[in-house]
Amino acid sequence: MVQAPQPVDVSDIDLSDLRFWGRPPGERYEAFARLRRRGPVFFAEAGWGPIPPGPGYWALTRHADVVEASRTPAVFASEPSAISVPDLPRDFNEFFGSMISMDDPRHARMRRIVSRGFTPRMLGKLDDDINRTAARIVDGLLDAGPCDFVSTVSARLPLTIICEMMGIPRDQHRTVFESSNVVLAGADPDYLGEDADTALHQLLTAGGNLAALLAELAEDRRSAPRDDLTSALVNADVDGEALTGQEIGSFFILLAVAGNETTRNAITHALDLLTRHPDQRELWWSDFEAHAGTAVEEVVRHASPVVWMRRTLTEDHEMNGHRYRAGDKVLLYYASANRDETVFADPDRFDVTRSPNPHVGFGGPGPHFCLGAHLARREITAILRELHRRVPTIHATAPPRRLLSNFVNGVKELPCAF
Ligand code: HEM
Numbered sequence: 578m579v580q581a582p583q584p585v586d587v588s589d590i591d592l593s594d595l596r597f598w599g600r601p602p603g604e605r606y607e608a609f610a611r612l613r614r615r616g617p618v619f620f621a622e623a624g625w626g627p628i629p630p631g632p633g634y635w636a637l638t639r640h641a642d643v644v645e646a647s648r649t650p651a652v653f654a655s656e657p658s659a660i661s662v663p664d665l666p667r668d669f670n671e672f673f674g675s676m677i678s679m680d681d682p683r684h685a686r687m688r689r690i691v692s693r694g695f696t697p698r699m700l701g702k703l704d705d706d707i708n709r710t711a712a713r714i715v716d717g718l719l720d721a722g723p724c725d726f727v728s729t730v731s732a733r734l735p736l737t738i739i740c741e742m743m744g745i746p747r748d749q750h751r752t753v754f755e756s757s758n759v760v761l762a763g764a765d766p767d768y769l770g771e772d773a774d775t776a777l778h779q780l781l782t783a784g785g786n787l788a789a790l791l792a793e794l795a796e797d798r799r800s801a802p803r804d805d806l807t808s809a810l811v812n813a814d815v816d817g818e819a820l821t822g823q824e825i826g827s828f829f830i831l832l833a834v835a836g837n838e839t840t841r842n843a844i845t846h847a848l849d850l851l852t853r854h855p856d857q858r859e860l861w862w863s864d865f866e867a868h869a870g871t872a873v874e875e876v877v878r879h880a881s882p883v884v885w886m887r888r889t890l891t892e893d894h895e896m897n898g899h900r901y902r903a904g905d906k907v908l909l910y911y912a913s914a915n916r917d918e919t920v921f922a923d924p925d926r927f928d929v930t931r932s933p934n935p936h937v938g939f940g941g942p943g944p945h946f947c948l949g950a951h952l953a954r955r956e957i958t959a960i961l962r963e964l965h966r967r968v969p970t971i972h973a974t975a976p977p978r979r980l981l982s983n984f985v986n987g988v989k990e991l992p993c994a995f
Pocket of ligand 1: 647659676677678688735739831832835836837839840843877881882883886911937938939940941943944945946947948949950952953
């Protein structure tokens with residue numbers, strides 16, 4: 578059903594102002610509720626250092642708009658960039674964004690090749706690794722006692738699994754961790770220099786480190802393939818398709834940021850949510866396996882670790898009563914669509930039995946839908962299963978210390994005890 582714009586005052590909301598993202602989550606969600614009632618709103622773009630501010634963007638905050646834009650990629654294109662509001666040079670975007678900022682046919686080719694690593698058979702093979710790593714992490718937690726949950730638990734699992742999948746040697750996992758923190762730091766001064774030139778330099782250095790690490794690994798696997806994803810991607814398959822050295826570097830950067838930070842934040846938010854909603858913890862813990870499927874989806878909906886992705890209009894187009902022009906930018910606010918009261922009853926409520934739950938936390942239906950969604954679900958389930966079994970009383974002892982970012986719903990620190 579098309580919702581007509583309503584006279585709702587949104588003049589106090591500026592999504593381009595970083596201070597908005599430093600406001601408490603409750604205030605932000607209240608602002609998004611007003612934006613949803615209002616319909617698409619245009620925001621001026623914030624410039625970034627030497628990069629000139631462009632012409633601004635429409636904020637898509639309703640579930641229906643996010644879903645329709647996602648499944649109409651010929652009109653809502655991912656090029657020139659899905660992950661930055663300013664139009665950065667294409668090379669820069671592809672270095673950091675890989676296929677997430679590509680359209681067909683280039684996107685389809687990349688997706689076909691890298692999907693080899695994410696088939697049910699490949700993921701099934703990873704299950705043992707995931708369970709073993711989750712058990713080892715909980716051993717460490719029990720040894721540590723009260724501690725920071727992010728660095729002791731949630732940051733470890735996704736990073737280890739991506740590195741193991743790719744075949745990265747253990748002694749280089751730390752470099753991957755530190756570099757991916759910088760690439761996805763948003764504007765947080767804990768990770769990036771305050772002025773844009775320094776920040777840009779840090780970003781390029783971190784990306785360069787990740788790409789160099791992979792280039793070396795790819796070279797090795799080309800001559801001596803092993804049973805890892807890097808070998809599968811650099812050695813041509815039956816149709817003669819393989820990734821070039823540069824493509825594998827960029828794809829790895831995408832995995833290191835897309836698969837690492839997101840899953841880490843989902844796990845951290847899970848502990849925070851279970852602490853703040855003891856009734857839901859009790860319910861889930863009363864029969865872990867019965868509720869795990871719906872509970873994990875609800876964590877992803879409620880937390881929305883990825884706040885938005887960008888699309889750019891290839892032609893004039895009308896959607897849900899609004900007319901867009903060719904060249905317009907739109908930001909698909911997953912975090913807002915996942916709170917849309919026309920789709921989710923009582924959307925702020927954390928309900929581990931919510932069903933159906935058509936959230937867009939992994940993106941809307943379309944060619945870019947999260948490649949790692951099944952892997953993320955397996956990881957989140959595995960670590961929570963282990964916590965439920967061995968540390969059932971674990972809880973957060975203070976509110977999360979949040980990352981200052983408009984793109985990732987990140988948590989830097991969450992003290993826990995059990
Ligand atoms: C809770 C964890 C995760 C969340 C919330 C998440 C979210 C997302 C979102 C919102 C997109 C964009 C969808 C679109 O543009 O339509 C995406 C794409 C992607 N994700 Fe995830 N993700 C998660 C975990 C992972 C993991 C574990 C991996 C891999 C190891 C991964 C790899 C990717 C890749 C490669 C893409 C780009 C796909 C394409 O362009 O075709 N993600 N993810």
